[in-house]
Amino acid sequence: MSTQVEVQGAQEILREAESFVDREIRPFLHDFKQRESIPRETIRAMAERGYLAASWPSEYGGLELNPVDYGRFTELFGKASPAVRSLITVHTSLVGETLLRFGTDKQKADWLPKLSSGEWLSAFGLSEPEIGSDAKNIRTNWREEADAYVLNGSKKWITFGAIADVFVIVAENNGRSTAFWVERDFGGVETRRIEGLMAARETELAEIELTEVRVPKDHVIGRLNDGFEYVVTSALDHGRYSIAWAGLAIAQEALEAMVAYSRKRVQFGQRLNQFQLIRGMIGDATTKIHAARALCLRAGELRANRSPEAVIETTIAKYFASKVAVEVANDALQVHGANGFTDRYPVERLYREAKVLEIIEGSSQMQQEMIAHYGLKKYHKRGGKA
Ligand SMILES: Cc1cc2nc3c(=O)[nH]c(=O)nc-3n(C[C@H](O)[C@H](O)[C@H](O)COP(=O)(O)OP(=O)(O)OC[C@H]3O[C@@H](n4cnc5c(N)ncnc54)[C@H](O)[C@@H]3O)c2cc1C
Numbered sequence: 326m327s328t329q330v331e332v333q334g335a336q337e338i339l340r341e342a343e344s345f346v347d348r349e350i351r352p353f354l355h356d357f358k359q360r361e362s363i364p365r366e367t368i369r370a371m372a373e374r375g376y377l378a379a380s381w382p383s384e385y386g387g388l389e390l391n392p393v394d395y396g397r398f399t400e401l402f403g404k405a406s407p408a409v410r411s412l413i414t415v416h417t418s419l420v421g422e423t424l425l426r427f428g429t430d431k432q433k434a435d436w437l438p439k440l441s442s443g444e445w446l447s448a449f450g451l452s453e454p455e456i457g458s459d460a461k462n463i464r465t466n467w468r469e470e471a472d473a474y475v476l477n478g479s480k481k482w483i484t485f486g487a488i489a490d491v492f493v494i495v496a497e498n499n500g501r502s503t504a505f506w507v508e509r510d511f512g513g514v515e516t517r518r519i520e521g522l523m524a525a526r527e528t529e530l531a532e533i534e535l536t537e538v539r540v541p542k543d544h545v546i547g548r549l550n551d552g553f554e555y556v557v558t559s560a561l562d563h564g565r566y567s568i569a570w571a572g573l574a575i576a577q578e579a580l581e582a583m584v585a586y587s588r589k590r591v592q593f594g595q596r597l598n599q600f601q602l603i604r605g606m607i608g609d610a611t612t613k614i615h616a617a618r619a620l621c622l623r624a625g626e627l628r629a630n631r632s633p634e635a636v637i638e639t640t641i642a643k644y645f646a647s648k649v650a651v652e653v654a655n656d657a658l659q660v661h662g663a664n665g666f667t668d669r670y671p672v673e674r675l676y677r678e679a680k681v682l683e684i685i686e687g688s689s690q691m692q693q694e695m696i697a698h699y700g701l702k703k704y705h706k707r708g709g710k711a
Pocket residue numbers: 415448449450451452453456457458459481482483484485525530681684685686687688689690691
């Protein structure tokens with residue numbers, strides 16, 4: 326399959342992506358839910374249009390969207406299907422953009438076209454059964470042999486881990502982490518799907534067992550022992566940017582559902598949208614979404630300008646937008662009353678899907694820590710009175 330996609334203008338790409346979402350994703354959400362997976366045909370159709378590589382250079386099959394347009398692109402998919410948006414978050418942002426930044430020319434030339442064409446699906450393996458937020462202390466380990474690095478350990482909660490062909494696996498040696506490119510068929514890689522999730526059931530979450538996995542020496546991403554400081558930090562920053570827009574997407578979709586329902590449903594002889602308490606929820610949701618959108622756009626512009634402030638502004642956008650998603654989805658469900666409590670309306674799904682955004686790519690508490698660290702320095706007035 327050719328990986329070269331004819332690059333169009335960003336506005337045209339976004340228009341086409343929106344119509345793709347309306348045509349190929351929204352009508353099939355029930356089917357995705359029943360089968361608890363995204364059909365391969367959908368992923369193939371996305372790959373053919375360059376949607377698995379929207380932010381990458383065209384030489385690797387990408388659409389060259391700048392960070393702001395890539396954010397808008399993420400929002401379009403995230404409004405319709407958080408699962409498909411997760412594929413974009415992991416495959417395009419976490420894995421692809423990290424490889425673009427840290428991969429050697431040969432790694433990029435060999436691997437990115439396979440990712441953009443959908444020949445390979447990818448996953449990012451950092452979390453473990455016993456280690457989540459404290460990611461510097463992972464236990465999956467590596468040792469060096471003459472012709473390979475040998476990996477042993479377990480990963481957990483890995484999005485698309487059950488079906489991925491390749492994994493970025495972060496492993497430690499003497500307390501220093503390294504990121505490895507691990508192909509499923511290296512031998513010693515076993516994945517087990519995680520059942521019973523509150524949401525994200527189409528995202529093929531898996532536990533991964535790595536037993537004496539022999540990784541060729543040219544499959545290290547970035548430098549040996551610099552995995553956490555460079556590769557993981559950068560990957561999570563890309564992931565956070567995507568999740569910020571994912572939060573905005575869920576909140577926007579929930580607001581639209583809340584508005585539509587409140588204009589139709591009649592109680593006490595009036596439409597719900599006439600009641601002050603309902604209008605209060607709609608007013609608050611609109612305000613929060615405008616604020617979240619402003620933060621997402623600002624983060625995108627700073628990223629486009631390669632500003633040193635981009636990382637912290639991305640963290641702030643992710644923290645705020647994921648909180649807004651949870652709050653607005655909650656209010657949207659409230660406005661729907663008992664109908665909102667059923668799967669005949671979209672708000673119960675949005676309510677469940679929103680919650681995970683406060684846990685992944687660094688929990689809200691970890692974001693608050695980072696933001697507080699920044700705020701304590703930035704807003705400390707030297708010599709000021711206590
Ligand atoms: C749907 C889903 C998809 C995921 N996909 C991936 C993936 O693709 N790849 C991957 O590597 N991981 C993935 N994860 C894992 C995710 O990154 C972790 O769940 C997350 O980092 C939090 O870790 P934890 O769940 O172990 O919680 P813990 O770290 O055990 O934390 C539990 C609670 O304590 C709080 N807490 C922890 N430490 C502190 C502290 N110092 N101060 C204050 N509060 C603290 C946390 O905020 C949280 O509320 C996924 C998880 C989910 C649910």
